[in-house]
Amino acid sequence: MGRPLKENSLTPQDLVQAAIACLDREGESALGVNRVARELGVKPPAIYKHLDGNTGLRRAVALEIWSNYLTDCQSQMIDITEPRTLLRIGAQATRDFAQRYPARYAVMTQYQMRPTDPEEAEIIQNSLHFFQQSLQLYKLSEDALIDVMRMVNAAIYGFITREQQDLMTLNGFITREQQDLMTLNRSTDQSYEVMLDALIVAIEYIRQNDR
Structure with missing residues (x-):
């Protein structure tokens, strides 16, 4: 990297971007004040001037990632x-x-979002809006919409979580004995599409039986 940033010119956004760069290269273990300080060429106390240690750093990074993710999805x-x-x-x-x-x-x-925190509440609302955008035309009641959102979230999050565990295995983070369904002789892309087909059928069933 270029000339290290001087301590007095650092901004919270500088810290977040440096942390994300470390995260992309080295994984979650790199998300810490000491690692980010080394990345920026400063002493750890310079980080504490802007963020509340590792907890504050993780919060700031999580919010930035959520914001980028939602923007990316909505653009599509x-x-x-x-x-x-x-x-x-x-x-x-x-x-x-x-x-x-x-x-x-x-x-x-x-990261567990807190509705009582104004910044986090905004991310929560944006996330719910994105989620509802793909379901609102089903014109579900509030209870049915909650049921559908929970079902879709559990299915998609669960599938991706298992895929991520498979990736971690390939990278040596967990043992092969912990692998199971994702290693069977069937494309995960095909299984994902089948799951989405099933979700659409299930949502339509809920819509038809919504009272």
Whole structure:
């Protein structure tokens, strides 16, 4: 990298971007104040001037990743109104993001958002809006919509989580004995498409039985 940033010129965004760069190269273990300080060529106390240690750093990074992820997904859904297509695009965009940035995805999904925090509440609302965008045309009642959102989230998140574990195995982070279904002789791409087909059928069933 170029000349290290001087301590007095650092901004919170500098810290977040440096942390994400470390995260992409080295995985979750690199998400720490000491590692980011080395990346920027400064002493750790310079980080504490802007963020509350490792906890504050992880929060800032998680919020930045969520914001980037939602922007990326929404950009792919512009001018599309057919609900099944929206659902597929959103599901594929999420999987693509996880495959491109496994460490970012892990940090993003593991961080527990708090509705009482204004910044985090905004991310939560944006996330729900993105989710509902692909389902709103089904015109579900509030209870049915919650059921569908939970079902879709569990299916997509669960599938991607297992894929991420498979990737970790290949990289030596977990043992091969912990692998199972994702190693069977069947394309995970095909299985993902079948799962999305099943979700669409299930959503339609819920819609028809919604009272």
